[in-house]
Amino acid sequence: MAIYCLDAGAATTRVCLAGEDAPRVRVPSARGDNEQTPQTPSSPSRGLAPDWAAAEEVWLAALAAAAPTVDAQAVVITKPLLAPERTTRRLRKFALKIAPRVWVCEAPTLALLGAGLETGVAVDVGATAARAVPVVDGRAVPHAARAAARLGGDALDARVGQVLTAKGLRFSSKKSFFAAARKVKETAAAVQSERRPQLSLLTVELEDGQSVSLTTEDRLRIGEQLFDGGGIDAVGLHELVLAAAVAAADGAKRAKLLNGVFVCGGGSLVDGLPERLGDELRKLAADPDAVQIRAGPRRQDAAVVGAAALAAAPDVEVAWATADAKNISPAVAAAAAAASPARSVVEATPRARAALAHASASRDAAPESSPRSFTPPPPPRESPMLSPASLDIVRQGVSKIAAATVSPPRHALPPLPPPRTSPVQVPDGSEGAPFDLGVESPQAHDPLRTEKPALPPRERDVDEAARRAFEQSAAEAADAAIVAGLRREGQLREQVEALEKRRSPVLFYLLFAAACWFVYVRDREGVRWTH
Ligand SMILES: Nc1ncnc2c1ncn2[C@@H]1O[C@H](COP(=O)(O)OP(=O)(O)OP(=O)(O)O)[C@@H](O)[C@H]1O
Structure with missing residues (x-):
């Protein structure tokens, strides 16, 4: 099991x-x-x-x-x-x-x-978008989350495509083009960082037999999209993170969020990204010392x-x-x-x-025999x-x-212990038991060590409140496409609900009309019979 x-x-x-x-x-x-x-x-x-x-x-x-x-x-x-x-x-x-x-x-x-963090900003650089999501005590703050499709892996692939085309490479199909773009990005993409040794010329062998040599400028041109946003008015990853932290909290709580910026997702493997993100955030943050990047x-x-x-x-x-x-x-x-x-x-x-x-x-x-004693089989080495x-x-x-x-399911679960209100007794704001x-x-x-950790208010339904807040402030979200998509879905759902509501009065009127017709016909017949 x-x-x-x-x-x-x-x-x-x-x-x-x-x-x-x-x-x-x-x-x-x-x-x-x-x-x-x-x-x-x-x-x-x-x-x-x-x-x-x-x-x-x-x-x-x-x-x-x-x-x-x-x-x-x-x-x-x-x-x-x-x-x-x-x-x-x-x-x-x-x-x-x-x-x-x-x-x-x-x-x-x-x-x-x-x-290993319960509070911080998760910076997920995925394929479809990069997202900065503030999380407080294990719960995301949805209204403060920011996303940008231009900072995702797919957008970087498009920039790689420009570089490869400029170098004279040609592809027979979309599939081979995207395979080449992904390989070049995953091997060569880098961002500017003073804390990393100089980049060198890199030759990448592509699956279709072609090969491409990428200079330092080429490699930076691909990766830098993460920080220039791919356009004049676009936001970079650092601005996305700061916007999310600012929208989620202020003062010490914001400092705590910035102290736990965790970069993840395949796109975060771009050479030099964590170091560069830290440097850019420190330039923007009110308290640069509070910024700590985890990767x-x-x-x-x-x-x-x-x-x-x-x-x-x-x-x-x-x-x-x-x-x-x-x-x-x-x-x-x-x-x-x-x-x-x-x-x-x-x-x-x-x-x-x-x-x-x-x-x-x-x-x-x-x-x-407790379910907690479950020991998973050892994971494979690779x-x-x-x-x-x-x-x-x-x-x-x-x-x-x-x-x-x-x-x-064939297997009944082992009986569960009765629910407890607080399964793990963690004293609020305490430093906890010493642990090596x-x-x-x-x-x-x-x-922030000397600060008493400030915990968020315990609303009964934080998610619902946050979701309502998101609906109000969605227009300000960094990725307009995400907001528009969500709204479109909401509108569609509302239209369907409205249609369903409308259907019941129509049915009622039809039934009523049928009943009236029945009474009218019966009465007319009745009159004919009595005369
Ligand atoms: N070493 C690397 N350097 C740069 N990008 C990489 C690297 N490895 C993977 N990627 C890119 O990361 C992306 C995939 O990341 P990930 O697996 O986190 O996405 P996902 O979780 O499936 O997507 P999403 O978060 O949008 O649902 C792809 O665009 C891939 O090309």
Whole structure:
């Protein structure tokens, strides 16, 4: 029995099991013939109808490849930030075919938890867009989130295309063009940074047999789009992050957010990006000393590793059992951040350390048969991309899982303990129990260390309030396309609801008219009979 963790990205699908620190499988998501046209459910903001059938086929194949013989107890699946409710429902429906328990969580929040942080700004540079998402105590602040499609991997591919065309390269198909653009970007893209040795001339061999030599200027021209935004009036990554932090909080809370800027997503692997982002943010921030950039070595997999940390967090089964596991509570967030395997890379916060101390104590006390004692099988040493050939072989095994989806889950879950109001006792604002991370903790140099951590107000339904606030301030969002897409969907939903409402009075009038006609005919007949 295991908990599957599935990161359903627009470009890449990743799968691992609870507690693991790297994905077992990393496969390309279904993107259609035109590689730049996102068709996955992870890209609803583009206003395109996602190809659910193709996406689900890839997810099933990836799950089957990750652990063909392991029975699923539950599934944690990622969703994009501000995904419409319909997308969440479809993701949940899909995951329920795999296991009886499902937790659909926002990818940037999970990425931050995977880095061992409960509060900070997740800077996810994905394929379709770059997003800066402030997270406070394990909950995203949606109205403050900022996104820009021009800073995503696909937009960078377009810039690579310009460079390659200027060098005289020609491609026979769109597919070979995008394959070449991606390879050049992933090998050569770099941003300007004084803290890195000089860049050198790089020759990249392309799959179609061509090769291209890229000078330092070429390499910087590709990567610099992340900071110049690809246009005169466009925003750069640093402005996106600062705008998100400013919209989310002020004063000490903002400083705390900027102290936990975590870069993740495949696009964050561009050479020199974390250093440059730190330098640019320090130039803009009111308190430059507060800015701290975190970037683990496997940051492209942060969301799925965060899902694995959440699934393995002690006491998380209580959250599964309550409120449909819709939100991550601060206590569970602290436990997940503490359980994250990346916590030695990115230092744990005091709350997380306290939660970890509590977690280890409760794990020691737990009986053998407890669901907490689940030990995941060791992850494979490497998690390479599956080749198309092996993907085909894996797809043949998909029918096994698909067959299992029609019958109810065979494995009953172990009984859950009764829900508790506070599964992890973390004293608010305390420094937590001393915990030796085994590495020199940068907290020692943390300018915020002496501050009493200011916790956000505990509203009953933070998400609802935040969502309403987002609707009001959506027009100010950096990515107008995302906002327009979301609005279009909202309007469509409203129109459908209005139509449904209109349908009932029409039915009523029709019935009423039929009744009147019936009475009229009967009376007329009656009159004829009596005379
Ligand atoms: N070394 C690298 N340098 C630059 N870009 C890279 C590198 N490795 C991967 N990428 C790019 O990162 C993008 C994929 O990132 P990621 O897997 O995080 O996206 P995703 O999560 O599937 O997409 P989204 O976040 O839009 O849903 C692709 O555009 C890919 O070309």
